[in-house]
Every structure is written in C-alpha cells, then in structure tokens.
Amino acid sequence: METTVSGRIAVTVEEGVEQLLSHCTKEIIEDVPLMRATGRVLARDFYSIFPIPHFRKAAMDGYAVHFSKIASATPRKPVVLPVTSELRAGSSMLHEGNQAAVRIYTGAPVPEIYDTVIMQEAVLSLEEEYPNVRFPHPTERGKHIAEIGEDIREGTLILDEGTVITAKEVSILASFGLHEVGVYRKPTVAIIPIGDELQLPGELLKPNHLYESNGFMLEARLKEIGANCLRYDPVPDHPFLIHSAIQTALMDADVILTCGGVSVGKYDYMLQVMKEISNQTLFTQVLLRPGSPTSAFVVNKKLSLHLSGNPSACFTGFELFVKPALLFKSGRKKFRNEVVEALLADDVRKPCPYPRYVRSFAEVRNSTLYVMPLTNDKSGNIAAFANTNALTLIPSGGQGAKKGDKVQLFQI
Numbered sequence: 001m002e003t004t005v006s007g008r009i010a011v012t013v014e015e016g017v018e019q020l021l022s023h024c025t026k027e028i029i030e031d032v033p034l035m036r037a038t039g040r041v042l043a044r045d046f047y048s049i050f051p052i053p054h055f056r057k058a059a060m061d062g063y064a065v066h067f068s069k070i071a072s073a074t075p076r077k078p079v080v081l082p083v084t085s086e087l088r089a090g091s092s093m094l095h096e097g098n099q100a101a102v103r104i105y106t107g108a109p110v111p112e113i114y115d116t117v118i119m120q121e122a123v124l125s126l127e128e129e130y131p132n133v134r135f136p137h138p139t140e141r142g143k144h145i146a147e148i149g150e151d152i153r154e155g156t157l158i159l160d161e162g163t164v165i166t167a168k169e170v171s172i173l174a175s176f177g178l179h180e181v182g183v184y185r186k187p188t189v190a191i192i193p194i195g196d197e198l199q200l201p202g203e204l205l206k207p208n209h210l211y212e213s214n215g216f217m218l219e220a221r222l223k224e225i226g227a228n229c230l231r232y233d234p235v236p237d238h239p240f241l242i243h244s245a246i247q248t249a250l251m252d253a254d255v256i257l258t259c260g261g262v263s264v265g266k267y268d269y270m271l272q273v274m275k276e277i278s279n280q281t282l283f284t285q286v287l288l289r290p291g292s293p294t295s296a297f298v299v300n301k302k303l304s305l306h307l308s309g310n311p312s313a314c315f316t317g318f319e320l321f322v323k324p325a326l327l328f329k330s331g332r333k334k335f336r337n338e339v340v341e342a343l344l345a346d347d348v349r350k351p352c353p354y355p356r357y358v359r360s361f362a363e364v365r366n367s368t369l370y371v372m373p374l375t376n377d378k379s380g381n382i383a384a385f386a387n388t389n390a391l392t393l394i395p396s397g398g399q400g401a402k403k404g405d406k407v408q409l410f411q412i
C-alpha cells in the first residue's frame, strides 16, 4: 500500500482483494424449502443420515436367484427353476426362504436369500412352460443387486458447507427426504449510479446526456452471482445528494456499491463524501487499468465500494473486487477468480505502467486455450462487451504483449 502524490491510497489488485476479504463476514444462516435452495449456498456440511440404498435393491428387471442354484447352467444344459411369485418396486418383502427364484423388477427389494439377479434377456421364459424358467447362463454372483450403503454409507460427508446448490446437489438432498435446507442469507447490495448526465430508460434523452447502463449491468451481474440488489435512480453530482443516498442505502443494504464520480475531477465528490461518512478508508486507487480510481471504505462494519463510471472500468472493478468479496460473504468456498493460462491470439500494442485487464474472447482450438484481445477496448467503450467471455491480464511495462505470449485470464 502506498500514498500517491494526489493523496490517494494505492494498492495492487491482490492487496485490494485481501483487504476487502478481511472486512467481509459471512451472512447468517436461514432455512429454506429445498426447491427454493437452487443457486443458494449450503451453510452446513451435509452428512448422510441413512445409507443409500437403504434396502437391497434389484438393479435390473429379471429373476432373483441364489447363485449356487444356477452355477452349473450352460446353454446346452440350462437350469430350470419354477417361478411363481414376483417382487416389484415398492413391494413388501416376500416371506423368505422357500423359493428357488423370484421374478423381480428394477428397484424392487431383494430378499436376503438371493444374492444375484439375472436379467430377463438372459433367460428363457416360455408361456407353455409356466411356471418354469430356463437359466442357460450362470452369470456372476452378486450381479445386478445394489447392496445397502453401496452408493452412500451412513454418516458420510457428502456435501461441504460453502457448496452452491445446483440440480446435482438437489438430487442428493432430496434423496434423503429433506424438505428444508440451511443456506446462507443472500447479501443485499445497494447500487447507486452517480452523474448529472445519466438518464433512465424510457426518458427522452436531453442534449449531451446518456442512458444509465452501469447500474443495470451491475444489477444483472449481482443476480447472476446470487446477491439481492437495490438499484437506485441516478444521483446527481452533488455532495449532499450523494451523502444522503449513501446514508439511506446503509439502512437498507449490507454492501454499498456506487459507480462514477470517483476520479479527480472537480465534480467527483465520492471520496469527499466517503471521508465524512466512513470509519475506515481501505484504498482509493488501484494500480490497474481500467478502473484505477476504484475505492473502498468501511462504514459501520459494512463495505462501501466505489467503481469508476467508465463501463469497462466499472465491469472490471466488479469482477476483480466486488465479486470475490460478495461470493465470500455469500458463504461460497470458491470465491476467488480462477486464473488459467492461455496463448494470446493477437498483439496487444498498448504499453501500460500498470497491469491491464483487456476484454477478450477465449476459446479452445486443437486442445489449446487461445485468447483473442478485443479491439476498441477503451475504458469508455461498450461494443467489446458483445463478444467478451474473459478478462486477460497484460502485465505492466514493456510494449504490451505479443501474439503467442502465455497470458493469464479468468472467465466471466
């Protein structure tokens, strides 16, 4: 961390992320119905409360036998057994012990006296020979029976706390008959766009104004990562109005997120206001492009994060700082951006004294990950968003980067 000539407190991306994480607390736990838990984060380790399957189960439609009874079977000398009763899924168990074989269907309970299920395709069961069935192959002892606990033993750790619940996890939880599950509460984030020039959709654009887009982008991204969002109408560049919007948001939200008005211009009031409101300044500049004015404060134990107004800087600031902090707060065990290596598919000619994250398109070709830096990637431009699926890190200094260089990226 260093203080720049402008009096701003500068950090690297890594330092900034660690600072935010160290000021984040996980949300409280709430119980929700299983079908409302999709996308939520499991708040407790889940141990199996009984074995699965919890009874011996047929895995095929066929015949349950004791292997010793058919071990000698050959196609020339099949074993013939009478079959007079059947077991189907959900059946109550037969009285055990007296029948050599029983007709059985997938999912049915298998009585203890049988150790093997022969698929119906492997026998000859002719109407005229009823109730006799011919077994021409011995097959294998134990075949086609799912034993108790074969899938999951009782008391096994199946799902870790911090796992995001998707259809796969729902399958496991539902199999244990759970109708409610403990998840972390979703954090609520207030989004406050700042700027005299910003207008809402549906409004007639005044001269030299533009439609507010960052707030909508941030709201969409918050929904994608599983946070609640309170998006405010744009607040004009006026310290009193900004102050009052943040005070209101602090009553309603767990995290404050603003965009715009955070740079060094005369009408950029964010830092001035936050110095009045906050208890602690974390950083007010990041050694990074785009998004160098990204700033963070703590107010009454809540994080207040301030992103640049330029759309690309706003997006990059969200991905690098806000997302990991919110994922951590939401209880997720995987909260950091997962960096992978790729080959640069074109030159990036722009030299930069700071690490630069460029919007880019990554794809696998011939088993190798390539990443194409998108052209026209100025911080204020939006066209590149149409094709972006990754942010690629171009290291600081030098002449940018060359086609074929190994670079790091994370997917978005």
Ligand SMILES: Nc1nc2c(c(=O)[nH]1)N[C@H]1C(S)=C(S)[C@@H](COP(=O)(O)OP(=O)(O)OC[C@H]3O[C@@H](n4cnc5c(N)ncnc54)[C@H](O)[C@@H]3O)O[C@H]1N2
Pocket: 193, 194, 195, 197, 198, 210, 211, 212, 213, 214, 215, 259, 260, 261, 262, 263, 264, 265, 268, 290, 291, 292, 293, 307, 308, 309, 310, 311, 313, 379, 380
């Ligand atoms: N003399 C200097 N000027 C600037 C510097 C600097 O170091 N010295 N930094 C530049 C950099 S880098 C950035 S990034 C911007 C950031 O400025 P702000 O974060 O204060 O953002 P604004 O000035 O309010 O807006 C920038 C740009 O983005 C448009 N904008 C703002 N909010 C929205 C929104 N919600 N939706 C769509 N577009 C938005 C705004 O109209 C501006 O065009 O400062 C540089 N200046």
Ligand code: MOO
Pocket: 288, 289, 290, 291, 292, 293, 308, 310, 313, 379, 380
């Ligand atoms: O840091 Mo600014 O974000 O270049 O656009």
